[in-house]
Amino acid sequence: MHRRTWGAWLTSTVVVLLMTIAFAQEPALYYCPMHPDVTSGDMAVTLTLPDGGLVAGREETLRYQLEDARTGAPLTDLEPYLGAFGHALVMSADTMHYVHAHPVELLPHVGADEVPPGGPALTFKALLPKPGAYRIWTQIKRRGQVSTVPFTVTADSPTRR
Numbered sequence: 001m002h003r004r005t006w007g008a009w010l011t012s013t014v015v016v017l018l019m020t021i022a023f024a025q026e027p028a029l030y031y032c033p034m035h036p037d038v039t040s041g042d043m044a045v046t047l048t049l050p051d052g053g054l055v056a057g058r059e060e061t062l063r064y065q066l067e068d069a070r071t072g073a074p075l076t077d078l079e080p081y082l083g084a085f086g087h088a089l090v091m092s093a094d095t096m097h098y099v100h101a102h103p104v105e106l107l108p109h110v111g112a113d114e115v116p117p118g119g120p121a122l123t124f125k126a127l128l129p130k131p132g133a134y135r136i137w138t139q140i141k142r143r144g145q146v147s148t149v150p151f152t153v154t155a156d157s158p159t160r161r
């Protein structure tokens with residue numbers, strides 16, 4: 001086998017291994033069919049799925065609503081992080097499929113010093129390739145700190161509809 005091919009194989013194996021460890025470290029969350037609310041620090045994040053739930057093989061919309069965990073006030077102080085107001089990594093439970101998504105709420109095209117903050121809603125579009133459980137890690141930045149918010153969702157088979 002060519003050396004570069006080995007390198008690519010090794011890299012993908014390490015990535016899958018790390019993701020497998022990430023899944024295994026939170027078994028309670030993983031086995032829960034869905035966590036619609038996650039609190040991270042003083043931030044409460046609610047994930048709203050499409051009516052009737054997610055279906056594999058079609059583009060679905062994931063809506064996040066961000067609130068202050070104590071007051072319930074909408075959060076409107078999201079900071080840009082790596083060119084977006086959020087990053088979502090969606091991975092199948094067997095770690096064989098993953099999707100990286102950004103919110104449809106794009107950064108405004110103004111000077112770098114004067115980007116207005118984002119929130120309280122973030123909308124992601126994602127296509128889950130096959131039925132089953134998926135883990136979603138969503139990164140959001142506020143006050144210079146990046147929080148990673150985990151959710152577990154299940155995609156239904158389109159043939160069962």
Ligand SMILES: [Cu+2]
Pocket residue numbers: 084086087088100101102
């Ligand atoms: Cu990203």
